[in-house]
Amino acid sequence: MFKIGEKVSHPIFGVGDVKKIEDKFFMGKKQKYYILKLANNGMTLMIPVQKAKEIGLRHIIPPEKIVEVLNVLANKIDDNIEGNYKNRIRTQSEMLSSGDILKVAQVVKNYIYLNQLDKLSATEKNLYERAKKMLENEIMAASNLENNKVRFMLKEAVNKSVMERMQRKIN
Numbered sequence: 523m524f525k526i527g528e529k530v531s532h533p534i535f536g537v538g539d540v541k542k543i544e545d546k547f548f549m550g551k552k553q554k555y556y557i558l559k560l561a562n563n564g565m566t567l568m569i570p571v572q573k574a575k576e577i578g579l580r581h582i583i584p585p586e587k588i589v590e591v592l593n594v595l596a597n598k599i600d601d602n603i604e605g606n607y608k609n610r611i612r613t614q615s616e617m618l619s620s621g622d623i624l625k626v627a628q629v630v631k632n633y634i635y636l637n638q639l640d641k642l643s644a645t646e647k648n649l650y651e652r653a654k655k656m657l658e659n660e661i662m663a664a665s666n667l668e669n670n671k672v673r674f675m676l677k678e679a680v681n682k683s684v685m686e687r688m689q690r691k692i693n
Contacts, residue, residue, distance in 0.1 A: 523574055524556060524581070529663045532569070533578035533621030536656040537561040537663045543571065561659045578621040582663045587623070591661065594627040595679035599635045611645055618653050623660055629653040634680055 524530055528540045538558035546555050546568070554571040556579070569579055583591070603610060614632060617625040633650035636642060642650060654676075661672045 523571070524579070529582045530558065531580050531582050531621060531623070531660055532558070532567065533619055535560050535562065535565070535567060537582060537659040538567060561663065562655055580621060582660055583623050585664050588661055588664060591623060591627045591657070592675065592679040594624055595631050595676060596682045599632050600628065603632045603636060611649070614649055618649060618656070623657070626653050626656050630657055631680070
């Protein structure tokens, strides 16, 4: 499914490079493993080849999908985001762990909005930071842009949303 040198996305750990495909013995059985080096922290991760799809390992998004990600950041928040704190954390955690980059972008958008209303709890701040890092790393990998250019692009998309919301309130 994946080749050495390809960039992939893990639903929990984010973007990584396939460094090797190795045979390893686990519980007396020989299995093939993808050896990934994660972009976020340089950690090495081993994923059984036969479970990669089940785990949610996927190719990074193509560059043309970046526009969809930016549209998520520039558009409305989830309708139920201001609801019950425990449900919100569970929902946002599930979205973040889905591996779907559009859902990760929605988590970022939701927490930016919530942070404007009130200070985020430590748990929510950690979820936000994790989602933001995953989003930045995937867009960097998809676009070959530097981190500060990606951050600027994401910030501009969010600012567009904030400006539109302010315009609606004024009118």
